[in-house]
Structures are given as structure tokens and as C-alpha cells.
Amino acid sequence: MKRICVFCGSSPGAKPEYIQAAQQLGVLLAYRKIGLVFGGGKVGLMGRLAQAALENGGEVIGVIPRELHEKRVAFSGLSDLRVVGTMHERKALMAELADGFMALPGGLGTLEEIFEILTWAQLAIHHKPCGLLNVGDFYTPLLAFLDQVVEQGFLDAAHRSMILTAENPEELLQQFETYRPVSADKAAWALAKGDW
Ligand code: AMP
Numbered sequence: 001m002k003r004i005c006v007f008c009g010s011s012p013g014a015k016p017e018y019i020q021a022a023q024q025l026g027v028l029l030a031y032r033k034i035g036l037v038f039g040g041g042k043v044g045l046m047g048r049l050a051q052a053a054l055e056n057g058g059e060v061i062g063v064i065p066r067e068l069h070e071k072r073v074a075f076s077g078l079s080d081l082r083v084v085g086t087m088h089e090r091k092a093l094m095a096e097l098a099d100g101f102m103a104l105p106g107g108l109g110t111l112e113e114i115f116e117i118l119t120w121a122q123l124a125i126h127h128k129p130c131g132l133l134n135v136g137d138f139y140t141p142l143l144a145f146l147d148q149v150v151e152q153g154f155l156d157a158a159h160r161s162m163i164l165t166a167e168n169p170e171e172l173l174q175q176f177e178t179y180r181p182v183s184a185d186k187a188a189w190a191l192a193k194g195d196w
Pocket of ligand 1: 039
């Protein structure tokens with residue numbers, strides 16, 4: 001695994017363990033010589049994550065839309081900061097650069113980014129591992145909701161199983177390294193439901 005894209009809050013969150021997890025992940029990626037691809041911001045968990053990776057000699061690639069760059073929220077001192085035109089271009093480039101995708105705790109931006117990449121996995125647009133770092137049970141209610149989405153017939157259990165989860169970065173990285181892509185076909189599953 002050459003590079004991992006991490007989506008995470010542009011805020012630090014309410015509990016110190018969120019910052020600790022972001023820093024642990026940055027250090028771990030640097031030690032394992034796995035490059036970090038992230039949103040390029042200096043704020044919140046994003047900034048802590050990038051700083052920890054950089055301080056430990058890791059490769060860090062920031063991908064930021066021009067508008068945010070002009071607002072001076074970019075992490076300064078990144079050797080590789082790609083400034084792109086739009087949020088859509090940013091996500092496409094992040095997806096292309098990385099071999100896997102993790103979400104740390106975050107807000108709407110983080111949720112949107114990880115759900116889009118999961119949607120692409122479900123449609124077999126890519127076959128890369130995707131996971132949630134469930135620090136301090138942050139994602140437990142969301143995972144329970146996703147189980148409900150399966151029970152209610154909107155999500156194939158095979159696609160639900162693509163969402164890897166772990167409580168610490170080391171365990172999640174281990175799952176990424178042994179991940180076998182799910183081969184369930186979303187279109188066939190939808191057609192098999194018979195409502196057409
Ligand atoms: P949120 O979870 O709502 O804080 O949004 C975080 C996600 O949205 C990150 O993964 C970034 O890709 C993007 N984002 C939001 N705010 C910023 C910012 N100030 N600088 C860079 N990226 C940001």
C-alpha cells in the first residue's frame with residue numbers, strides 16, 4: 001500500500017482522543033512509509049494529522065480547491081500541495097492518488113467524502129479498502145444506522161461489509177492490508193429486488 005487518503009474534521013472535536021488518534025495515524029503512516037493524501041488544510045484534525053506525518057519524515061500530499069487555498073487555510077510547508085479548481089476535482093484527484101481511504105471523526109465534509117468513496121466502491125468504480133476509525137465510539141451510532149439501512153432493504157449486506165472499522169489506526173491499517181474486494185454487483189442486487 002503506497003498511499004492512504006484520510007478524510008477528517010477541519011475542527012479538533014470535543015474530546016482530546018480525536019486529536020491523539022489523528023497524531024497516532026500520522027506517525028504510523030510515516031513509520032510504515034505509507035504516503036498521506038489529505039485535504040491540505042492546517043486546521044483541526046487535518047492539521048494535526050499532517051503535522052505528525054511530516055515531523056516523522058512521511059510523504060504528505062495535500063489537495064485543496066483554489067477557493068479554500070485563497071482563504072489561507074492551507075497547511076504551509078507541504079512539499080506537495082496540489083491546488084485544484086473545484087471540490088469535485090479535489091475528490092477525483094484524492095481518489096486517484098490513494099490505495100485506500102480512511103475517515104477519522106469529522107463533520108459534514110468528512111461524511112460526504114467517505115460516503116462518496118464508498119458509493120464508488122459499491123459500484124465497483126474502484127476496489128480499494130475503505131474504513132472508519134471509530135475513535136471513542138464516534139461512529140458507533142452511524143454503524144448502527146447502516147445496519148438499519150440493510151434491514152430496511154436499501155443496502156446489500158455484502159456492500160455494508162465493505163466498511164471496515166477499528167478503534168485504533170494500527171488495527172485499521174492491518175485490515176486494509178488484508179482486504180479482499182467485495183465482488184457483489186450493486187445493479188444485479190437492485191434488479192433482484194424485483195420492483196421494476
Ligand atoms: P468537516 O468534516 O466538515 O470539517 O470537513 C472536513 C473535510 O472537508 C476535509 O476532509 C476536507 O477535505 C474538507 N474541508 C473542510 N474544511 C476545510 C478546510 N478549512 N481546509 C481544507 N479542507 C477542508
